[in-house]
Amino acid sequence: MSLLDMSSGGPSLWAPEWLPRLPQRLVEMLLQYFGAPEWLVTTAGWITAAATVVGVFLGGFALLSLVERKTLARVQNRLGPNRAGWFGILQPVADGIKMLTKEDIVPAKAEWLLHLAAPILIVMPSILALGVIPYGREWTPVPLELGLLFFFSVGAFTELAVFMAGWASGSKFPMLGAMRAISQMVSYELPLIITTVGVVMITGSLALSDIVEHQVGFHLGFIPKWNIFTPWGFSAGIVFYIASIAEANRCPFDLPEGESEIVAGHMTEYSGFKYALFFMGEYLGLFAISGLGITLFLGGWQAPLPGLGFVPSWIWFFAKLVVVIMSYLWIRATFPRVRIDQLMRFAWLCMLPMALLTIPAAGIWVFTANPDGSHGILGWLTTVPLLLIPWIIITIIFNRRISPATRSYTFADS
Amino acid sequence: MTPLPLLLTLSSLLFTLGLFAVLTRRNVILILVGIELMFNAANINFIAFWRYGPPDPDLIGPMFVLFAIAIAAAEAAVGLAIILMGFRHTRSTDLNRLDSLHG
């Protein structure tokens, strides 16, 4: 509805800011031209907007699958895929054709209904979650009042889908992979959600567009007022970043797949298009969780420096998305995989306390604010020690606890 | 016509189903499933009376549901911790095998 209002007084349809909503607007204009009823126009507009987002991110999925392989190859001093098309650019197409034409195998001991439902259920939440993120000043596909809550609510289905995949396959490796995946996702979802509480406290709203609007402006004329540039936001941002890597099952937390240990985890018994769906869900979830992190801590679609407002806002969002995802690739290329006990201990002994500490820090930050909303020295003097001292203590304890200890294998060597 | 009687019938059927599960199941975890069903039935009642009952400006109905959800989560966590402790001792989740009190 706001879109229809904007057509009268807002920027022109062809402004770069409106480019991502062009398909939606065109469909609506076309339907209005043919005299379609109001509800049909609105519904078709929503569907087109959703399809635009899905299309953009499916393209991003294809591109990322190539970029990831190329980047990893360069880090490991290889060339990577370079046969299909110029510079290997057609490799995603070749992969897609291969996946689509592979035989779809359902094991004899599998429960076919759950086995079929799991890949669908794993893609659906990622797509739903992508729908509430504000990509640009004028481009939030579904502006929900409870956007943040919606994001995490639909995320709950991912765990269920992983369990269904692991259990319905009726085999050992999927079961082990599902157990690892569920325990990891439950453990890291806790700090992930708790770190967002601070942002919600500061903003006073669960709507993601409000959270972005709250980060408008610059300190001292050049430092953006993003949440990451506050003490509590910095701590919460780091915790959120690590937890999002674990939620997306990326290296170094890719134990659920663990190719060298349990074949492919919960995806072992899948082939063909269903296997591709798992990967699609994983990459779309990666986009969604990084998009949420950008929205919460990195100022969403806002320009990083003053005077850059002439660039369309959604370009800034996708630029930040590229930076975050490339950092994921960098981490994947350089870190070894952690062990499951290290993973769990890290979640409960490091991530959870640090995530919980951001809540009082954010509260103090609100209460020490000046009446005009700026923050004096008092806020920094109270929140920085509150976060820094536990961080140092936890680091020291944790380093002591996980440093290599002498282990005796009593049964293995006899 | 107000859908209140229909909602109440639905919730009482759900409650009865949950009770039946608690009474007849032998696996402790499935008894927990029945308990969750009964919680859910009570929540449906709260929401139904908030929505279709007398005016509720203080949002007592949704409040009750929020707290019931919080308590159900806590109850499930502790219940499952106890079940796992029992499982470590007896290697079973069968209620008929959890009848001895010594570790």
Add this chain to the structure above:
Amino acid sequence: MTALLILSPLILLAALGAVWLARPVHAALLLALTLVLTAVYYLAIGADFIGLVQLMVYVGAVAMLIVFSLLITRSGDEAEEIARRPLVMVVGLACTLPVLLVLLHSISRAGNLPPGAAESPAFSLAQLGTALFTTHAPAVLTVAVLLTAVMIGAALFARGAHASSVHRDASCVTEFSSAPRHASCLTESTRKPPTPNDS
């Protein structure tokens, strides 16, 4: 009303499956489906926040806990044959049917309820938050204490189990070093009965 007419048979069917199906994993998944459908109904009648919280907590936490403990205890595949004994069924029905009849009877007698002509409007998040932290602040504090206690309790359970298993291993090791191939060590490691789904 339409949402209720569509959703209530589905909710009932899913709950019936959760109660009746023999394999525990199916029952747990159908419990999750029941809770999801209930959340959808909450969303449909304007209790958005409650519906989303129900999805997040029940599906994301409670159903996952149940499913996960089924995985850990390896009881996900054990069909409950004995529970289908006629005697159990009869006793169960004899206990539950009166409850159902009393409930239905009281619903049918409740003609003197205030007329629900004015449906309560959907509430905003600000309204809910204000009510939560003014009128119901003591309850919030109580729940906070409860959740903290639960967290500590669950951690103690887990820690206690861990400590006892370490202790058992340690005692085993010492016995092993003093007397190689000591019987108790071997029984300790092989005492677990074979799990039923190891076929």
